[in-house]
Amino acid sequence: MPRSGAEARRRLQQAALELYQERGFDQTTAAEIAARAGVNERTFFRHFPDKREVLFDGEADLRAALMQSVAEAPDGLEPFEVLLRAFRKSAKNLQNNRPFSEPRWKIIAKTPALRERELAKHASLTDAVAEALRQRGVGDGPAGLAARTGWAAYQHAVQAWIDDPAQSLDAHLSQAFDDLRALAAPTLPRRAGPEH
Structure with missing residues (x-):
């Protein structure tokens, strides 16, 4: 589990980037991004309002x-x-x-x-x-x-x-x-x- 908010945010961004490259943006969910980053979906939405914003932070x-x-x-x-x-x-x-x-x-x-x-x-x-x-x-x-x-x-x-x-x-x-x-x-x- 990431210890800091900044670390969680960075891991979410990296996980999203990897999944978007592997599966495509449309086929990836926020829950999958959170799981790959080792956090829960609520943590994802604390950092980003939707899965698009991960790329526009x-x-x-x-x-x-x-x-x-x-x-x-x-x-x-x-x-x-x-x-x-x-x-x-x-x-x-x-x-x-x-x-x-x-x-x-x-x-x-x-x-x-x-x-x-x-x-x-x-x-x-x-x-x-x-x-x-x-x-x-x-x-x-x-x-x-x-x-x-x-x-x-x-x-x-x-x-x-x-x-x-x-x-x-x-x-x-x-x-x-x-x-x-x-x-x-x-x-x-x-x-x-x-x-x-």
Whole structure:
């Protein structure tokens, strides 16, 4: 039996991840997760409201960390630079927890109910980041657009990191934001060729 609440929570998360990989999300029950973790079902529900939330634990902490990182970014940075700094900080936690992060993403990708939950969580996080940008003085429309676009670049970087773990998540994140800036940069007019 786990002795602490934190230990029980960690074991429940690990058990859920294993069972979802072995059987699939839809075929796994909260009771089975609890049994694998060595706790009773009541303990499971003390930690998580349902079996989906096992994979989304830490959202409130992530929201607070992103908002704090945006708020603490040095003055004078463009919104994308502020977001890149904030996402880099959260990316460290994701990278340090790769044994959980990678299979989690794969389970979510192949489970419609989890993808739907993830989209709702991402919308909430994007709104929080947009609000943090507004508090820095970024206008309402640009703050929302920057937050949504920045979050998309972050998601793109995480998927690239899962597909290509040879590079760090930070390197993939830098590349995604470089690509984003390149897409937004004005293109130079094509030089006309010599006339004949």
